[in-house]
Amino acid sequence: MQLVTSEQMREIDQYTINMLGIPAMVLMENAGRAIAEEVLAYCRANSPRTTDGRQPAQRPAWGWDWQKHPADAKAGARQDIQASREVIRSDAGDREALAGECWLILIGKGNNGGDGLVCARHLADAGLGVRLLYAEPPESLRGDAAAQHAIAERLGLPRSVYTPGEAGTFSGCTGIVDALLGTGAKGPPRGAYASLIREAIGSGLPIIAADIPSGLDADTGSLHDPCIRARKTVSLAFMKAGLTQYPGAEAAGEVVVRYIGIPAALPPHVPGAGQLLTEASLQSGLGVSVDRIRQADGHKGTYGHVLLAAGSLPMSGAALLSAKAALRAGCGLATWALPAALLPHTAGAVPELMTAPVPDDGNGAWSEAAADEVLRLMQARDVLAVGPGLGRFPGEAGFLRALWEGIPRPLVVDADALNILAAAGGLAAWQRRDAATVLTPHPGEMARLAGLSTAEVQRDRLGLARSFAVQHGVTLVLKGARTVVADPDGSVYVNTTGHPGMATGGSGDVLTGIIASLLAQGLSAIQAAALGVYLHGLAGERAASARWTAGSLLAGDIIEAL
Ligand SMILES: NC(=O)C1=CN([C@@H]2O[C@H](COP(=O)(O)OP(=O)(O)OC[C@H]3O[C@@H](n4cnc5c(N)ncnc54)[C@H](O)[C@@H]3O)[C@@H](O)[C@H]2O)[C@@H](O)CC1
Numbered sequence: 001m002q003l004v005t006s007e008q009m010r011e012i013d014q015y016t017i018n019m020l021g022i023p024a025m026v027l028m029e030n031a032g033r034a035i036a037e038e039v040l041a042y043c044r045a046n047s048p049r050t051t052d053g054r055q056p057a058q059r060p061a062w063g064w065d066w067q068k069h070p071a072d073a074k075a076g077a078r079q080d081i082q083a084s085r086e087v088i089r090s091d092a093g094d095r096e097a098l099a100g101e102c103w104l105i106l107i108g109k110g111n112n113g114g115d116g117l118v119c120a121r122h123l124a125d126a127g128l129g130v131r132l133l134y135a136e137p138p139e140s141l142r143g144d145a146a147a148q149h150a151i152a153e154r155l156g157l158p159r160s161v162y163t164p165g166e167a168g169t170f171s172g173c174t175g176i177v178d179a180l181l182g183t184g185a186k187g188p189p190r191g192a193y194a195s196l197i198r199e200a201i202g203s204g205l206p207i208i209a210a211d212i213p214s215g216l217d218a219d220t221g222s223l224h225d226p227c228i229r230a231r232k233t234v235s236l237a238f239m240k241a242g243l244t245q246y247p248g249a250e251a252a253g254e255v256v257v258r259y260i261g262i263p264a265a266l267p268p269h270v271p272g273a274g275q276l277l278t279e280a281s282l283q284s285g286l287g288v289s290v291d292r293i294r295q296a297d298g299h300k301g302t303y304g305h306v307l308l309a310a311g312s313l314p315m316s317g318a319a320l321l322s323a324k325a326a327l328r329a330g331c332g333l334a335t336w337a338l339p340a341a342l343l344p345h346t347a348g349a350v351p352e353l354m355t356a357p358v359p360d361d362g363n364g365a366w367s368e369a370a371a372d373e374v375l376r377l378m379q380a381r382d383v384l385a386v387g388p389g390l391g392r393f394p395g396e397a398g399f400l401r402a403l404w405e406g407i408p409r410p411l412v413v414d415a416d417a418l419n420i421l422a423a424a425g426g427l428a429a430w431q432r433r434d435a436a437t438v439l440t441p442h443p444g445e446m447a448r449l450a451g452l453s454t455a456e457v458q459r460d461r462l463g464l465a466r467s468f469a470v471q472h473g474v475t476l477v478l479k480g481a482r483t484v485v486a487d488p489d490g491s492v493y494v495n496t497t498g499h500p501g502m503a504t505g506g507s508g509d510v511l512t513g514i515i516a517s518l519l520a521q522g523l524s525a526i527q528a529a530a531l532g533v534y535l536h537g538l539a540g541e542r543a544a545s546a547r548w549t550a551g552s553l554l555a556g557d558i559i560e561a562l
């Protein structure tokens, strides 16, 4: 599924209206109607007055649901048809059930407010009580939004203009539609918008947001103060990038992307902000399947050989987790290069794993000289993963630089290897590698690599990942909820799988092993990184739901679920 920024959405709107000739009023009509359908669906699923015995929609405890664009998949088209049928049903049968509902529609003065006015009209027709609350006097509306206001006036929809602090603003209401600010918003909500948002949140009523929650930065997912907290957000035409990233994803609640007549194919001059990683987009966009098929006549050599330079006396488990994950992700062989002193303590822990002890003066630590042995081992291996549990040690920069420059094969750099890279001047000071290079930082490691604070990294994860990958010619996996994967060619992917229980020690080591394994099986850097984060998240979800609660999930469980 395509992600867009506000600016890109504006260009797409303009192209659709001016170049294709689809009238803006048609788009607004479709948008408002789609939002109304989502309000009705919400009412039916949550109202005690629902009498037709249908099960309320199960809201996922995390993640989001979205309605697929009809062009995305046949399943999506079916959902759209079903949504229309439900409205017909409501016209005929549910009026009584919906009659107790009274929704307050918050109207801003731009086109987002226009969408709210269309929504109100459809809700009233479906039998809901509606009240319009304008943030500013309706005379301030222009263009299509003003035309929608005039229609609402002729229909006699009850309305008032917001007065801060006035008693009774929300009394008798069962829900709120937030149509205050959309993709045309600039900066934190000002004036009446700010106080109305605060009062709406304070009312405790369920809120459904039109396009984006007002106060959200639609590009980055950071929140202005104040920002609407929605139960559901109806993203129009395309998913706005900021809805995928925390804290925006939290403020948006369940996200539903609805088709409003804007073609699914982007205009030629609009690049898009990225793609959501789903099974469908992995297959169609990146040409990889989640099902890893084995050849009938394949042998262990067919699926590649991973070398792992990892582990030190206090952190040998990190290497074992990476190695086992690599084997579970399907590589034919894995060898662990380890400081020799670790061998007696770890031999046989993963029986399928080969070991290659590296001289260490008996201290269980790495040294600059150890790079020679890793380089020698790499002559007969396909991929090197370096970092998990590596530790910091004298000569570390020389060690890593020797591997970085001396290995003409794919390289996965994680954990302490990333910290070594950052301490040695960052990527600006290192030459570009020709072979695939995948970096897998968590936000703290990313901050060190990019010379930023962790908060700065988290403020615009998509933008930073893209610019870093392009600037340094590496494939970047910026971990965290909704992991971002960026390719040196500027393409960006946002993962959709994962589970809060995966926030546990060793989870990243497992991911490193999976990505290295997929590289060894011949996938490109972006294929391996994208499929790797998708599978890692999916395995985490399965491990959590099958046997464990979120809090008790261990990294090893993710490997078992692979
Ligand atoms: N033709 C189109 O372009 C379509 C637009 N659509 C809707 O229109 C929205 C975009 O509409 P607009 O571009 O008119 O913009 P918005 O409706 O998002 O808001 C812009 C208005 O809010 C004011 N404003 C901006 N930032 C503010 C802030 N921080 N505090 C207070 N006021 C602020 C501006 O002065 C402007 O009047 C989309 O999000 C979507 O909901 C849909 O109707 C589909 C078609």
Ligand SMILES: [K+]
Binding pocket: 112, 178, 179, 180, 181, 182, 209, 210, 211, 212, 213, 214
């Ligand atoms: K909104």
